[in-house]
Amino acid sequence: MxxxxxxxxxxxxxxxxxxxxxxxxxxxxxxxxxxxxxxxxxxxxxxxxxxxxxxxxxxxxxxxxxxxxxxxxxxxxxxxxxxxxxxxxxxxxxxxxxxxxxxxxxxxxxxxxxxxxxxxxxxxxxxxxxxxxxxxxxxxxxxxxxxxxxxxxxxxxxxxxxxxxxxxxxxxxxxxxxxxxxxxxxxxxxxxxxxxxxxxxxxxLSIAPLAGPRLEALRRSPVDHANFLHSDHPGLACAGCHHNFTDQTGNENCLTCHKRISTIEAMRIDRMFHAFCGECHRADKHAGKEFGPIDDCNGCHAKQAEGEKDARRAAQ
Ligand code: HEC
Ligand code: HEC
Ligand code: HEC
Ligand code: HEC
Structure with a gap:
């Protein structure tokens, strides 16, 4: 053999x-x-x-x-x-x-x-x-x-x-x-x-008909404002984030509008916003500048005492 x-x-x-x-x-x-x-x-x-x-x-x-x-x-x-x-x-x-x-x-x-x-x-x-x-x-x-x-x-x-x-x-x-x-x-x-x-x-799971119930569940969940404060983001051009100010898609809150329009898996609100927020912070860290949270969930989603969050919002 x-x-x-x-x-x-x-x-x-x-x-x-x-x-x-x-x-x-x-x-x-x-x-x-x-x-x-x-x-x-x-x-x-x-x-x-x-x-x-x-x-x-x-x-x-x-x-x-x-x-x-x-x-x-x-x-x-x-x-x-x-x-x-x-x-x-x-x-x-x-x-x-x-x-x-x-x-x-x-x-x-x-x-x-x-x-x-x-x-x-x-x-x-x-x-x-x-x-x-x-x-x-x-x-x-x-x-x-x-x-x-x-x-x-x-x-x-x-x-x-x-x-x-x-x-x-x-x-x-x-x-x-x-x-x-x-x-x-x-x-x-x-x-x-x-x-x-x-x-x-x-x-x-990403395409119809299986994606349907999944996206419905996502839309029904309440908006999590993820600790975003304009006061943490001074000196940035409004239109850099608010594309809706320039392309006239409307003037409501990013998150509520995005929840409504997201019809395909690729537009899942968390994946899209994780990339939008986290990649800017990552680029800033890479460049040695001040930066916000990148991948650490608690950095954006930490459950602050509601009072403290409201106070931070009101102080803007
Ligand atoms: C770094 C990105 C970024 C920049 C720069 C920015 N914004 Fe925003 N803005 C957001 C995000 C994200 C929200 C939604 C926050 C939330 O719901 O917690 C928001 C919300 C708002 C809202 C409230 C909308 C609503 O109905 O809830 C207004 C008004 C607004 N921004 C105006 C401005 C103006 C004016 C500027 C420029 C001076 C500006 N923003 C710069 C990201 C940005
Ligand atoms: C009135 C509705 C509306 C509002 C308000 C809005 N958007 Fe959008 N956004 C859209 C639509 C529609 C698209 C295009 C979707 C597509 O390409 O399929 C889009 C696309 C984007 C994209 C590109 C997504 C990708 O991966 O191609 C980003 C990033 C984004 N929006 C961030 C924001 C942020 C941040 C805010 C608030 C500061 C905001 N949007 C406010 C409707 C809105
Ligand atoms: C265009 C770039 C850019 C985008 C987009 C952006 N950020 Fe930031 N973020 C920054 C910078 C720069 C800082 C640091 C500011 C400082 O500390 O001086 C920061 C700081 C923060 C902080 C504060 C961290 C701390 O130490 O208190 C939070 C929270 C935050 N960002 C959340 C978000 C969220 C949520 C989004 C998306 C909705 C977002 N950011 C989008 C640039 C960005
Ligand atoms: C840079 C800030 C940032 C970081 C870091 C981050 N997130 Fe998010 N996340 C957001 C934003 C902004 C949204 C969109 C808000 C919304 O969906 O209401 C979001 C949405 C979500 C949602 C969907 C909420 C819903 O029910 O619609 C989940 C779940 C989530 N994130 C989990 C995580 C987990 C798990 C991690 C860590 C692995 C993480 N996030 C890290 C900013 C962040």
């Missing part, structure tokens, strides 16, 4: 490593982007989870290194739990996302968590493992690994405030990882079909 790895296997292995390198490069690009001091823990833990799980996928257990894969898997779990703990625990506004209007980028985050749970349950001794048996259990473990990497990469590529370069590099890294999986898995076609199906399901 021919024991030498054939060309396809060799290419597949290199594709996995190339994917890992690209993901690492994407992570470096993100780390170079300014953010708030309070957001660094969430960012670093999330990126560490992506890299360790992608490394576990690309570096499978071999007879001479049986434990490396397991260690990477446990490290990824620790980083993922830390990331969720920091965001959901320290940023209360996070829970407001859990409505029918949950943004697609958060859906991909939950998909990653579900895939992690499936990968773990299929591999650890237990009821699911017993029912599936070792061979099928192992296959579920590997498939869940690919779904996990894809969902995590999509989550990071979609969250507000990430540069185009980082998005392209991360998605290219993911593509290499998936290509290696399709070549390497005996059921490569089934893997490709699974990933395609999930991608379609997530994309469907």
């Amino acid at each position: 021919n024991t030498r790895p054939n060309l396809v296997q060799l290419l597949a292995r290199q594709a996995g490593r190339a994917g890992l390198l690209l993901l690492a490069a994407g992570v470096v690009v993100i780390l170079l982007r300014p953010t708030d001091a309070a957001w660094w823990a969430a960012r670093v833990l999330g990126l560490a989870a992506l890299l360790t799980m992608a490394a576990a996928l690309a570096l499978r257990p071999t007879p001479d290194r049986p434990r490396r894969h397991n260690l990477l898997g446990w490290a990824a779990l620790a980083a993922l739990l830390g990331h969720i703990g920091v965001v959901a625990g320290l940023q209360p506004v996070f829970w407001r996302w859990l409505t029918w209007a949950v943004p697609v980028e958060i859906v991909t985050g939950f998909l990653a968590v579900a895939a992690f749970a499936a990968a773990l349950a299929a591999q650890r001794p237990g009821r699911l493992r017993d029912r599936l048996g070792p061979i099928l259990g192992h296959r579920v473990h590997r498939f869940a690994g690919y779904v996990l990497a894809a969902a995590a990469a999509a989550h990071i590529a979609l969250v507000a405030g990430i540069s185009v370069v980082a998005v392209v590099v991360i998605l290219a890294g993911l593509a290499f990882l998936v290509v290696e999986g399709i070549f390497r898995e005996r059921h490569g076609v089934a893997l490709a079909a699974t990933l395609a199906l999930l991608t379609t399901a997530v994309a469907a």
Whole structure:
């Protein structure tokens, strides 16, 4: 029997490593982007989870290194739990996302968590493992690994405030990882079909008819003025923010009008305003000037005592 790895296997292995390198490069690009001091823990833990799980996928257990894969898997779990703990625990506004209007980028985050749970349950001794048996259990473990990497990469590529370069590099890294999986898995076609199906399901959340109920929920939620005060923004041209003053779209409040007009997912009020407010603050921080909150939810959404907020508004 021919024991030498054939060309396809060799290419597949290199594709996995190339994917890992690209993901690492994407992570470096993100780390170079300014953010708030309070957001660094969430960012670093999330990126560490992506890299360790992608490394576990690309570096499978071999007879001479049986434990490396397991260690990477446990490290990824620790980083993922830390990331969720920091965001959901320290940023209360996070829970407001859990409505029918949950943004697609958060859906991909939950998909990653579900895939992690499936990968773990299929591999650890237990009821699911017993029912599936070792061979099928192992296959579920590997498939869940690919779904996990894809969902995590999509989550990071979609969250507000990430540069185009980082998005392209991360998605290219993911593509290499998936290509290696399709070549390497005996059921490569089934893997490709699974990933395609999930991608379609997530994309469907952004278009009719599934987007309808989600947008309705978003419109019904009360306007959150997000601590915006003109007195924090002196000396800026009105029309720089108030495009409605120049394009004659009307003269009402930005948020109420935007809630009403937003008819497609791309115009979701939070994603659009997060980019509008946060990217100016990020550019100012980058330029070494005074800046406002960038990614730290509490910077804009902190629940101030209502009296204090009213007093700040009245003082303008
Ligand atoms: C940095 C962006 C920015 C700049 C610059 C800016 N605004 Fe605003 N303005 C906003 C935002 C955001 C709101 C909505 C705030 C809210 O609802 O909490 C707003 C609200 C208003 C409102 C209240 C609208 C309503 O009905 O609620 C008026 C009036 C207004 N701005 C006038 C001005 C004028 C005049 C200038 C120039 C001197 C100016 N703004 C400069 C961002 C800006
Ligand atoms: C009377 C309605 C109305 C008001 C008031 C209004 N906008 Fe808009 N805004 C629009 C419409 C309509 C568009 C174009 C939507 C599109 O391109 O699909 C738009 C587009 C934008 C965009 C570009 C979105 C993108 O990603 O292409 C930004 C940013 C924006 N508005 C910010 C603001 C801010 C900040 C205010 C208040 C200071 C404001 N808008 C007030 C209706 C309004
Ligand atoms: C055109 C640039 C620009 C835009 C757009 C902008 N900001 Fe700011 N923001 C600034 C600057 C500059 C400061 C710092 C002002 C200072 O401290 O002197 C600031 C400060 C702040 C602060 C105060 C932080 C503190 O330390 O008290 C808050 C809150 C804030 N911005 C919220 C928002 C929100 C919410 C939006 C979107 C509706 C927004 N900003 C849009 C430039 C911008
Ligand atoms: C730079 C300021 C800023 C930061 C930082 C920020 N937001 Fe926002 N956010 C806004 C503005 C402005 C809006 C639009 C106001 C609205 O929707 O009523 C908004 C809207 C939202 C909404 C939709 C509110 C609704 O029900 O319509 C949610 C949910 C939200 N943000 C969550 C978050 C989370 C979670 C974080 C941290 C990961 C965060 N925001 C960080 C400014 C900010």
